[in-house]
Amino acid sequence: MTVFNFSAGPAVLPEPVLLKAQSELLNYRGSFQSVLELSHRSALFEGILDDATSLVRELLNVPDDYEILFLQGGATLQFSMLPMNLAQTKRVDFIDTGGWSQKAIADAAPYASTRIIASSQEDQYRSIPTGPFSSDADYLHVTWNNTLEGTTFREVPQVGVPLVADFSSSILSEPIDVSQFDVIYAGAQKNLGAAGMTLVIMKKNLLRRTPDALGSYLRYDIHAKHHSLYNTPPTYSIYLTKLVLEWMKEEGGLSAITARNRAQAAALYDALDRSTLFSNHVVHENRSLMNIPFSTGDETLDQAFLTYAERHGLVNLKGHRSVGGMRASLYNAMPDAGVEALITVLHTFEQGER
Known part of the structure; x- marks a missing residue:
């Protein structure tokens, strides 16, 4: 896997x-x-x-x-x-x-x-x-x-x-x-x-x-x-x-890395903004490309999602203990496939798959 x-x-x-x-x-x-x-x-x-x-x-x-x-x-x-x-x-x-x-x-x-x-x-x-x-x-x-x-x-x-x-x-x-x-x-x-x-x-x-x-x-x-x-x-x-x-x-230097980072972050933020279950509360103009926190607003449901995501090979999504919820860190080495897999899992979980 x-x-x-x-x-x-x-x-x-x-x-x-x-x-x-x-x-x-x-x-x-x-x-x-x-x-x-x-x-x-x-x-x-x-x-x-x-x-x-x-x-x-x-x-x-x-x-x-x-x-x-x-x-x-x-x-x-x-x-x-x-x-x-x-x-x-x-x-x-x-x-x-x-x-x-x-x-x-x-x-x-x-x-x-x-x-x-x-x-x-x-x-x-x-x-x-x-x-x-x-x-x-x-x-x-x-x-x-x-x-x-x-x-x-x-x-x-x-x-x-x-x-x-x-x-x-x-x-x-x-x-x-x-x-x-x-x-x-x-x-x-x-x-x-x-x-x-x-x-x-x-x-x-x-x-x-x-x-x-x-x-x-x-x-x-x-x-x-x-x-x-x-x-x-x-x-x-x-x-x-x-x-x-x-x-x-x-890989093409900083310009190529930047373009990939921005595309990955935009895709994940778009998925969160369209979701009726998950949300990111950061002011839009200050959103990080590297660290994207999100949550359902319910600790029990957050934990259920973390367990579900790990079963699908998405690990270390738990948010910092002082903040809670989830956090996806999209550092330079994160492949596009990882972000795509996360977006898919967000969608299937929201549709009721557990």
């Missing part, structure tokens, strides 16, 4: 990437060493790292005055690492758009005074706050795509301070103008590869902000100086990210 994985992360990976990784697992490029065994100081691994860096720069059109780093600790570590490095006056502003924004605010609080300059809490995080926004803090932090709530920014907030954005669940899903951000970061386990690595794209001039008293491992400037090789990095996660980036390029 074919299984389609709608997990929010760790998430589905492209089948060609998995097959390539399998083929190189025991003998990477004639070295007779597994990729898992390669020294991070070896020429073979440095080639992997250089290729991954170049592909990120190419696919996202990253300007030369930005550093590209591959770090450990997940995107969650960035919630603390950012204020440690960048909060010169110990003031950080946030736009609160849901659960991951709140976690970022909580983790920044021990290192800086935090302020919420806008929030969509009043409408239960079904939308994104609209500007204009005003900030005089060390930086403004936004969660670009909200994995739990299924919302996303469409317009870049215009403020006179550095803009930091968590792109964990939408990186490389559609074009972004990197030059409008000062820091972009993203955990790997959704669109980039396997869990264990975080991509950080940072303007080089911000590297000078780090205070001298900060420990070396938590300093962006140290990681930049050592080209992400200050200590043993998450080597296999970086390797898998390189394979995913190569796959994206072979």
